[in-house]
Amino acid sequence: xxxxxxxxxxxxLTLTVxxxxxxxxxxxxxxxEDPRLLERWWGPPGWPxxxxxxxxxxxxxxxxxxxxPGGERSRGWWRITAIEPPRRLEFDDGFADESGEPQLxxxxxxxxxxxxxxxxxxxxxxxxxxDDAAAMEQxxxxxxxxxxxxxxxxIDDLLG
Amino acid sequence: MVVRxxxxxxxxxxxxxxxxxxxxxxxxxxxxxxLSVSALAQHYPxxxxxxxxxxxxxxxxxxxxxxxxxxxxxVQARPATLRRAIELLEAYERIWRQRVDGIDRLLAxx
Numbered sequence: 001x002x003x004x005x006x007x008x009x010x011x012x013l014t015l016t017v018x019x020x021x022x023x024x025x026x027x028x029x030x031x032x033e034d035p036r037l038l039e040r041w042w043g044p045p046g047w048p049x050x051x052x053x054x055x056x057x058x059x060x061x062x063x064x065x066x067x068x069p070g071g072e073r074s075r076g077w078w079r080i081t082a083i084e085p086p087r088r089l090e091f092d093d094g095f096a097d098e099s100g101e102p103q104l105x106x107x108x109x110x111x112x113x114x115x116x117x118x119x120x121x122x123x124x125x126x127x128x129x130x131d132d133a134a135a136m137e138q139x140x141x142x143x144x145x146x147x148x149x150x151x152x153x154x155i156d157d158l159l160g
Numbered sequence: 161m162v163v164r165x166x167x168x169x170x171x172x173x174x175x176x177x178x179x180x181x182x183x184x185x186x187x188x189x190x191x192x193x194x195l196s197v198s199a200l201a202q203h204y205p206x207x208x209x210x211x212x213x214x215x216x217x218x219x220x221x222x223x224x225x226x227x228x229x230x231x232x233x234x235v236q237a238r239p240a241t242l243r244r245a246i247e248l249l250e251a252y253e254r255i256w257r258q259r260v261d262g263i264d265r266l267l268a269x270x
Contacts, residue, residue: 002264003257015252019260023267031263041262044255124263126256 004123013130022121029086029115032056039064047074052100058083062091063100077102081110089113177221182206183214190224191237200235 006017021028031037035054043049043066053063062078075096082090094108110129115122177183182204189195189203201211215235218224227234 002260006253006256008253015256017253017256017260019263021264021267027267028263031266037266040266041259044258124260128252128256 015128017126017128019124019126020118020121021124025086025115025117025122028122028124032089032113033085035062042066056080056083063096065100073098075100087115173221174223177217177223180214180217182211183218186211186214186218186235187223187237190235191239194227194234194236196229196232196234198232 002019002021004018004020006015008015031041033056035051038054039049039051042051042064046069047066049064049066051062051064053061055061058080060080062080063075064077065073065075067073075098076094077096077100078091078093080089080091082088090110090112092108092110094102096102108131110131112125112127114125116125117123178187185203186200189200197212197215198208200215201208204211215224215226218235219226222238224235224237227236
């Protein structure tokens, strides 16, 4: 299993996920840097992502939408706050309205991605911090949607 | 699946209540059976009053309810609220586990 550990800090509203991949740091960085690769894993199962804008520089913006099983679209944005290829990426992630503009009142998740070389490949650590509990509440709604759209095969993958 | 909608203040209280190790331990104990505050206090190296304060924080967050039995207050877990709080944290973790699996599959393809 690529996820080696995860921990949740309820007080700091932080989720940390540590994963290991059998690939060098440069290749793992590519799955973030190349929007065509990024869109193959960013959306939950049944909700593939399409990145229309992907500015991988400090202050750069990304805009994407995820397409649901009924053709409905859920839009999101990133703002890159720090970047040190191929080791570190910091970005804010939030929901957007139909025109792709950030929702002012919406959830913002602060993400920090760190890649470290290992003997067997790459260790990726993701730290996600929520501004408040309401932000987590919004994510739960998404988590449930995902649970409903999962096919039996995907549930088997999770359990296996 | 949705037990009920929580307000922001509700959710903040739940996370604050669960952030403390003693309070998490109290919940684990009262989830098995209702216990009086004095029975709970025997398990911790702190005063009865301090344990009572922890119980009050859990009560305000809706994680436990208190019932008077004779001269004692019996504390019991409220599983529905607790489940909701755990769901909040786990939902986002699940999303990330799926993303990590997706990256892993992608890297294996090339």
